[in-house]
Amino acid sequence: MLEILQYSFMQNAFLAAVLASVACGVVGSYVVIKRIVFISGGISHAAFGGVGLGYFLGLNPILAAVPFTVLSAVLIGIINKHMEVSEDTAIGILWSVGMALGIIFINLTPGYAPDLLSYLFGSILTVPLLDLYLMLILDVVILITVFLFQREFLSLSFDEEFSTAVGMPAEAIYLLLLSLVALSVVVLIKVVGVILIIALLTIPAAITRNYTNRLGRMMFYSVLLGTVLTFGGLFLSYIFNLASGATIVLFMALAFLLSSLFKRFSGPGAIINKQPGDGT
Numbered sequence: 118m119l120e121i122l123q124y125s126f127m128q129n130a131f132l133a134a135v136l137a138s139v140a141c142g143v144v145g146s147y148v149v150i151k152r153i154v155f156i157s158g159g160i161s162h163a164a165f166g167g168v169g170l171g172y173f174l175g176l177n178p179i180l181a182a183v184p185f186t187v188l189s190a191v192l193i194g195i196i197n198k199h200m201e202v203s204e205d206t207a208i209g210i211l212w213s214v215g216m217a218l219g220i221i222f223i224n225l226t227p228g229y230a231p232d233l234l235s236y237l238f239g240s241i242l243t244v245p246l247l248d249l250y251l252m253l254i255l256d257v258v259i260l261i262t263v264f265l266f267q268r269e270f271l272s273l274s275f276d277e278e279f280s281t282a283v284g285m286p287a288e289a290i291y292l293l294l295l296s297l298v299a300l301s302v303v304v305l306i307k308v309v310g311v312i313l314i315i316a317l318l319t320i321p322a323a324i325t326r327n328y329t330n331r332l333g334r335m336m337f338y339s340v341l342l343g344t345v346l347t348f349g350g351l352f353l354s355y356i357f358n359l360a361s362g363a364t365i366v367l368f369m370a371l372a373f374l375l376s377s378l379f380k381r382f383s384g385p386g387a388i389i390n391k392q393p394g395d396g397t
Contacts, residue, residue, distance in 0.1 A: 121352075121355060126242055126243065127355070129244050132244075133249060134241065134351060136256055136304060137304055137305050137343070138321070138341075138347055139260070140255070140259055140300070140301040140305060141301060141305060141317040142322065142336055142337075142338075142339035144297050144298055144300075144301040144318065146332060146335045146339055147270060147294060147298075148298060148318050148319060148322065149319055149322040149326055150275070150322075150326075150332070150335075151273070151274045151294070154318075154319050155208055156193060156194075156197070156208055156295065157302070158208075158315045159193055159215075160186060160189060160190045160193060160295065160298055160302055161302045161305075161318075162212045162215055162216050162311055163186065163190075163193075164185070164299070164302050164306060164311050164314075165215055165237070165311045166185055166189070166216070167181050167182030167183070167184070167185030167186050167189075167219075167303075169219030169221065169222030170218070170219075170222050173223070173225055177248075179251050179306060180251060183300070186302055186303055187299045189211060189215055190299035191295065191296060193295065194295045196211070198288055198291075235307065236306055236307070236310060237311060238309070238310040238312055239306075239309035239310035239313060239363075240307065240361065241307065241309075241351060248307055252304045252307075255300045255303060259301065259304075263297070266290065270290065271332060272285060273287055273294065274332075277291070298318070302314055305317050305318070309362035313363065316366040317365075317366070317369070320346075320366075320369040320370065320373050321339040321342045321343035324339075324373055325338040327377070327380045342372075346365070347369075350365030350366070350367070350368035351364075351365060353368060
């Protein structure tokens with residue numbers, strides 16, 4: 118396996134896997150605990166509008182996707198909280214609108230977008246150095262924000278009504294959390310694409326939650342597990358000449374299945390530190 122690291126594109130791919138795992142491990146833990154998986158799916162698909170806008174303006178699609186995706190996340194949060202429309206309806210509408218805008222922007226752009234499919238289904242083997250720097254910057258922003266607001270995020274994730282009752286600006290914190298989901302989506306776009314992002318945001322955290330409810334440990338283990346599973350899927354895609362994003366997702370799904378079976382047949386003794394999250 119080490120011999121494949123002699124290629125620069127594989128080195129970039131493994132670095133991208135690590136950076137993606139940091140985002141999906143940290144923010145994905147909140148997504149699983151807060152049960153906002155469907156909202157995260159809406160944000161991820163809306164991000165395609167930002168990719169299309171980047172092509173239209175002649176900018177790096179990943180860079181253009183940052184403000185567009187954050188704005189979409191905030192809009193989803195506001196509609197969810199204030200408009201008299203069901204959550205799934207609002208998410209479905211914005212989900213579709215984001216994808217449609219991306220297609221329109223790309224159609225209005227002269228010429229051909231050669232790597233369009235890489236943003237839909239991922240292409241971790243073609244991640245350029247500039248995108249790695251952008252992913253690193255976004256990871257740093259995510260980690261700093263989580264560190265500064267860890268208590269607020271923890272309270273919001275486990276009891277939003279109590280958070281509001283004690284005077285915490287719960288809605289603002291909720292929108293900030295959705296913004297972090299948006300940044301994580303941008304980090305993951307080149308790894309698995311907007312169609313498959315939701316798997317990376319949920320599967321590592323869902324697996325680790327089977328063994329601990331301590332949020333800090335859940336994040337740490339999710340980052341490690343996400344890195345290992347992404348490496349494994351990437352290696353399999355290289356060996357068998359398969360689509361990298363899809364192979365990574367299927368490998369993670371297999372790991373989730375095996376983990377669930379292990380938990381079921383091993384009994385309560387396999388659960389480690391199964392206490393409520395304490396933010397450490």
